[in-house]
Amino acid sequence: xxxxxxxxxxxxxxxxxxxxKSTLADRLIERSENISQRDIxxxxxxxxxxxxxxxxxxKLKSIKIHYKANDGKVYDLNLIDTPGHVDxxxxxxxxxxxxxxxxxxxxxxxxxxAQTLAxxxxxxxxxxxxxxxLNKIDLPSARVDEVKLEIEHQIxxxxxxxxxxxxxxxxxxxxxxxxxxENIPAPEDHDDKPLKAxxxxxxxxxxxxxxxxxxxxxxxxxxxxxxxxxxxxKVFEVNQVGYTSRGRIATKELRSGDVGFIEASIKQVKDAxxxxxxxxxxxxxxxxxxxxxxVLPMVYSGIYPAEGESFDKLRDSLEKLQVNDxxxxxxxxxxxxLGVGLRAGFLGLLHMDIITQRLEREYDLDIIATAxxxxxxxxxxxxxxxxxxxxxxxxxxxTEIQYIKEPVTISEIITPKDYIGQVMDLxxxxxxxxINMTYIDESRVSIKYKIPLSEVIYNFFDSxxxxxxxxxxxxxxxxxxxxxxxxxxxxxxxxxxxxxxxxIVHRDNAYSRGRGIVEKLKDEIPRQQFAVPIQAAIGGxxxxxxxxxxxxxxxxxxxxxxDISRKKKLLEKQKxxxxxxxxxxxxxxxxxxxxxxxKLDDE
Ligand SMILES: Nc1nc2c(ncn2[C@@H]2O[C@H](COP(=O)(O)OP(=O)(O)OP(=O)(O)O)[C@@H](O)[C@H]2O)c(=O)[nH]1
Numbered sequence: 001x002x003x004x005x006x007x008x009x010x011x012x013x014x015x016x017x018x019x020x021k022s023t024l025a026d027r028l029i030e031r032s033e034n035i036s037q038r039d040i041x042x043x044x045x046x047x048x049x050x051x052x053x054x055x056x057x058x059k060l061k062s063i064k065i066h067y068k069a070n071d072g073k074v075y076d077l078n079l080i081d082t083p084g085h086v087d088x089x090x091x092x093x094x095x096x097x098x099x100x101x102x103x104x105x106x107x108x109x110x111x112x113x114a115q116t117l118a119x120x121x122x123x124x125x126x127x128x129x130x131x132x133x134l135n136k137i138d139l140p141s142a143r144v145d146e147v148k149l150e151i152e153h154q155i156x157x158x159x160x161x162x163x164x165x166x167x168x169x170x171x172x173x174x175x176x177x178x179x180x181x182e183n184i185p186a187p188e189d190h191d192d193k194p195l196k197a198x199x200x201x202x203x204x205x206x207x208x209x210x211x212x213x214x215x216x217x218x219x220x221x222x223x224x225x226x227x228x229x230x231x232x233x234k235v236f237e238v239n240q241v242g243y244t245s246r247g248r249i250a251t252k253e254l255r256s257g258d259v260g261f262i263e264a265s266i267k268q269v270k271d272a273x274x275x276x277x278x279x280x281x282x283x284x285x286x287x288x289x290x291x292x293x294x295v296l297p298m299v300y301s302g303i304y305p306a307e308g309e310s311f312d313k314l315r316d317s318l319e320k321l322q323v324n325d326x327x328x329x330x331x332x333x334x335x336x337x338l339g340v341g342l343r344a345g346f347l348g349l350l351h352m353d354i355i356t357q358r359l360e361r362e363y364d365l366d367i368i369a370t371a372x373x374x375x376x377x378x379x380x381x382x383x384x385x386x387x388x389x390x391x392x393x394x395x396x397x398x399t400e401i402q403y404i405k406e407p408v409t410i411s412e413i414i415t416p417k418d419y420i421g422q423v424m425d426l427x428x429x430x431x432x433x434x435i436n437m438t439y440i441d442e443s444r445v446s447i448k449y450k451i452p453l454s455e456v457i458y459n460f461f462d463s464x465x466x467x468x469x470x471x472x473x474x475x476x477x478x479x480x481x482x483x484x485x486x487x488x489x490x491x492x493x494x495x496x497x498x499x500x501x502x503x504i505v506h507r508d509n510a511y512s513r514g515r516g517i518v519e520k521l522k523d524e525i526p527r528q529q530f531a532v533p534i535q536a537a538i539g540g541x542x543x544x545x546x547x548x549x550x551x552x553x554x555x556x557x558x559x560x561x562x563d564i565s566r567k568k569k570l571l572e573k574q575k576x577x578x579x580x581x582x583x584x585x586x587x588x589x590x591x592x593x594x595x596x597x598x599k600l601d602d603e
Contacts (some may be wrong), residue, residue, distance in 0.1 A: 003189040005257035010078045010215065011184050012096055012128075014119035015105035016112075016473065020135040023167035024105055024176070025079060029065055031177060061201060062098075062213050062259050064243045069181045077180055078243075078259035080200065080215075082119075088347065089477075090295050091201070093122050094275045097291060098200040098215035098259060101129035101184030103176065104157070108134040108142035108164070112150045112440070114414040114473035120155050131179050132157050138166035146441075154440055187257030194285040195219030195227070195278065197254075197262075202272040204324040208239070210266035211248070214278060215259050218285060222253040226281040227264060230288035234271045235281060236264035268323045295327045297345025298407075298478065299372040299457055300390040301352055302333060302500060303359075304341035306366035306591055307582055311340045317363035318342060321355060328355060333391070337500040337584050338368060343391060346372075349457050368582070368594045370500045374454045377405040377481055392502040395488035398539060405481040407453040410435065413464065414446050415472035422467040423447060430455035431506060452506075453478055489514055491597075492535040493521070494587045501597055514544040517597055524593040527551040532587055 015021040065077040080099055082092045096102065102123040106116055123130055132151050134144055148159040163175035190196075201213040214221075221227065225238045242250040243260040254260045266272050274295075277288035305314045315332075322328045328351075330344035346352040352372060359365045376389040379402040389395065389404070411432070415423050417439075424447070427434070432449035439445050451460075456476050464472050489510050491501035505513050514536025521534045525548050536544040582589050 004186040005189050005255075006186045007073065008076045008078065008187055008257045009101070009180050009184045010080065010099045010187060010257075010259055011101045011103060011180055012080045012082050012099050012123075013103045013105055014082060014092075014096075014116075014123055015135075016107070016110070016115040016119075019105050019107040019110065019113075019116070020167045021105050024103070024133070024135060024165070024173075025063075025081065027167050027170055027173045028077075028079060028177065029063060030170075031065065031067060031173065061203075062244060064245050064259070066245075067177050067181070070178060071181075075181055077177070080259065088351075089118075089122065090293055091274055092119070093126065093291065094198065094200045096123050096126040096128060097289070098198055099126070099128055100187060101131060101180070103180070104130050104132045104151075104155075105135050105167075106132060106147060106151060107136050108144050108147050109136055109139045111143075111147045111444075112154050112414075114412055114446075114475040117154065117414075117446075118412070118475040129184050130155075130157060131183055132159050132162040133176055133179075134159075134162055134164050135167050137164045138169050138171065150441060190218040190256040191220055193218035193256070194283045195221050195225075195280045196285040196289065197221060197278040198289050199229075199272055199274055199276050199278060201274060202266075202269045202326075204269055208263045208265075210264075210269055210272045212262045212264070212266070212272045212278070213244075213259075214254070214262055216254050216256050217289065218256050219280075219283075220253050220255045221262065221278070221280070227262070227278050228281050228284065229272060230277040230279055230284075231292050232271060232273060232276060234266075236266055236271075239263045239265060269326045273326050295347065297327065297329055297375075298348055298453065299352060299374055300343055300345045301372045302335060302338070302341050302370035302391075303330070303344050303356070304335065304338040304368045304370075304500070306368055309366050313363070314359070314365055314367065315342060317359055317365060318344065318355075320363075321358060325355075327351065335370075335393075335500045337498045338370075338582070341368075345390075366591075368500070368591055370594065371503055371597055372457060373504060374407050374457065376407075376486065376504065379403050389504075392488055392504045393499050395502075395504060398487070403483045404486045406484045406486065407478045408480045408482050409451055409453050409456050409476040410479050411449050411451045411456060411474060411476040412446055413449070413472055413474055414440065414444060415468050416443055417445050419468040419472060420445060420447070423464065423472060426460070426463055426467055427451060430458075430460060431508075450480075451476070452482075452484065454504075454506075487538050489517075490537045491517055491521070492533070492537060493525070493584055493589065494532050495535075496585045497537075498584055500594065503597075510538055511543050514538075518544045518546045520597065521593055522546040522548055525587070525589055528587060 013021045062078055062080045067077050068074050080095045082095045151157055151159050163172055163179055165172040196218040197214040197216045199212045199214055203211050205211050223238050223240055228235050240250050240263045241254045242248055275292040279285045305311050318330055327347050330342040333343040334340055356369050359367055373390050377386045378389040379386045380400050381402045413423055427449045430451055432451040435448040437445055437447045461474055485507045486504055487507050487510055489503045489505050490497050518534045518536050531550045532548040534546045535542050582591055
């Protein structure tokens with residue numbers, strides 16, 4: 001039998017969003033012997049500013065907790081943080097692979113939700129021991145017994161001994177730590193084998209280069225070792241190894257079973273990709289760990305500097321973000337309407353939102369993002385190969401198309417049964433095909449649909465939330481490509497095609513999308529000296545039209561001598577409108593108009 005590293009436990013915390021994962025992590029870390037209560041920042045594992053504001057976990061990290069258990073022994077508990085959003089599922093799976101077990105946090109007032117299940121499945125795929133914990137038992141709305149039953153019925157986990165905690169007040173936190181020590185398997189001892197370590201996160205630091213967070217499965221790694229990334233083939237010399245606790249703490253080596261970091265003067269995270277296997281050049285292991293995947297962007301959008309901003313600054317800023325984000329890709333593109341910009345690929349809309357917000361906040365840039373598009377597969381007549389298509393402006397002449405395929409998802413929606421009707425309405429309006437519907441308990445159902453990805457990314461989640469008063473949850477995965485009747489929808493302002501507003505849509509939705517957009521633009525575009533027609537068209541055929549009527553003389557002249565505050569208001573309004581205008585031909589269009597197209601809702 002293989003020897004075990006009996007003083008080590010490697011675990012993650014998994015949960016549905018907002019069920020208290022980060023709060024519980026903080027409480028566990030507080031119990032660590034070498035960190036005093038005072039040093040704990042709120043939400044210690046989520047230390048990026050944006051993460052804190054949005055209350056979500058984006059970057060993975062690990063932290064070592066020294067815990068003296070009831071058996072009198074001191075354990076190294078390595079807590080590995082996982083992001084909580086579907087966009088980052090691959091990273092979640094790599095983090096879980098680094099562990100032997102997972103704490104499944106379930107909010108005792110909310111019960112099992114879509115992501116509770118989805119994350120549990122991810123953990124089961126990695127063969128982890130899963131320990132359920134009921135959180136928020138301090139809430140009057142907590143329904144411990146019911147939620148225990150839900151966990152037993154839906155997930156099949158025994159909840160008899162599940163700790164009942166309040167991460168907020170710290171109640172029963174000790175039970176969780178004891179549960180970890182007793183029930184999560186210790187890692188195996190393979191110190192004598194060649195090095196085999198998994199990168200489960202990598203992060204760029206401007207002083208030391210990329211810091212790789214790793215789990216060593218076999219062998220030992222020390223400073224001075226020449227290491228090789230088995231999937232990318234890159235070779236580096238290790239400068240330092242160690243673990244994270246209050247900060248990064250250097251050690252002389254990391255051995256099998258350990259979780260820690262490696263620094264090796266690596267310049268960009270692309271060279272130390274999440275999921276890659278590290279071995280040594282001198283004594284390499286024969287096979288890399290399984291499950292490595294190069295993360296590929298799912299949605300693309302044009303990112304343009306706003307009026308008065310420099311393109312070079314935009315490109316430099318995105319390059320800086322890319323150093324730390326292997327999933328972010330971009331290339332230059334030109335728009336007639338918006339000039340030189342970049343076409344960037346993202347894992348999903350949240351990822352896109354995070355990047356655009358970071359550009360605005362950390363790099364102080366004003367940008368315009370065009371409507372996100374998924375990646376289509378296109379085959380032209382007389383050609384043998386499919387091509388990828390993600391920019392509406394590359395849409396070919398329809399007569400040349402043999403077929404276009406679009407990515408489709410399996411989407412699981414969990415909702416209270418009172419909202420089944422609304423959910424089905426929504427899914428059907430988004431070209432959803434029902435796969436099945438199962439009752440989770442008397443009050444809630446899980447509904448599975450096959451829905452095109454483009455429909456899921458287009459406000460689906462927000463519409464779902466508003467139709468179900470926030471109760472429904474969503475999880476989706478792209479499973480397939482299917483042939484679809486897609487067209488390019490053009491938007492014309494003052495008879496000129498605005499390429500940055502073009503979209504690829506399903507023919508059945510083209511009319512309503514076109515109508516929605518022209519109506520929205522009519523509200524967004526201020527009156528000019530002349531009437532401005534706004535049209536939506538498919539292949540030159542106009543399908544919707546609105547007109548922004550011409551301005552009547554000076555707006556202020558009318559309230560001459562009148563109420564001064566009203567006059568001020570008007571002026572302010574004009575000024576605000578002026579602030580972010582974009583000249584399209586001879587029409588001034590506010591930048592917000594581009595956003596309006598993105599935010600368009602069908603409610
Ligand atoms: N009443 C009560 N509130 C809690 C408890 N644990 C967490 N919360 C609150 O629930 C909210 C979500 O907690 P987080 O720890 O941020 O949840 P999370 O699961 O980490 O969320 P993500 O990182 O966004 O996935 C916060 O407002 C917490 O203060 C608890 O035991 N009782």
